[in-house]
Amino acid sequence: MPINRYLWFVLIAIFVGLPIGNAADLVTSPPEPAGEEKGIWGAIAFSRADGRHGFFWGADKRKEAEDAALEHCGNAKGRACSVVKVFRNHRHWDDDDGTGFPYEHCAALSVGNVRAETPFWGAASATTRREAEQQAMSLCGGEGKQCKIREWVCT
Template sequence: MRLRYVVAAIGMLFVSTGQLAAADLFTAEQPPAPPPEERGIWAAIAYSTPDEKYGFFWGADKRQEAMDIALKHCKRDKGSNCVVVSIFRNHRHWDDDDKTGFPYDHCGVLAIGKEKRNPVTPWSANSAPTRREAEDLALKACERSGSRCTVREWVCT
């Protein structure tokens, strides 16, 4: 079973980072703990809901490094409430599976609605083994709000 973590609210979509920032949210699946050895090449997406600013980073050796730099890029873009909304990683070597259950998803996508819904624009972030799969997952999750959504940004490690 592939592990995913998406948190949804009516009219708004968020992805969980372990800190919920809105009421009436439910968790579809909780993210597994990071691997102790943190094998792989890490990437992260940060997003600021109020002003639709975002930051990406890929190529980090450690999970926290990817998160910190994605947040920095979001804040540099004048994001007022940046939070990490997706973490994913790629294999550094084909035999580096650490058996923790944390997926080796190579691509991450941020999808944003084309129109504002009370009081924010719907969005979703997701990761998957391929760009197409990540785009499909993010768009479907975002469009559950009733909004038409587009891919705002993508990154593959």
């Protein structure tokens, strides 16, 4: 049974790990863990309306990190802040709450031309700062979209 070219592209992109679409398509946060939340939490909030942002790290609970990042974004005069990335670090090496939520120690936010009507942006988390920054730049569109790392944080 023949498969059309677009489907091949999508399958290859998924296998290789290439992003498909704009970073704005990836706004949904991973599902909130049920039960005990192990680890040290961090979050990045971003306002697509004006390019303002806020972040927080070192929280004992996911919601605490999200709320603090939103507060910092609001304090930076962000008009429409939302949490765009949540991440956590191991508190103890044997941490495992069975949720499948990854332990990624670092996150980064990349923002392109903020004077554009809809600024390009990307937010990513990874096990190292460098990986998080590279993924955020890729999601934003890279230097061609005038993207720069606006913030990075590691727990």
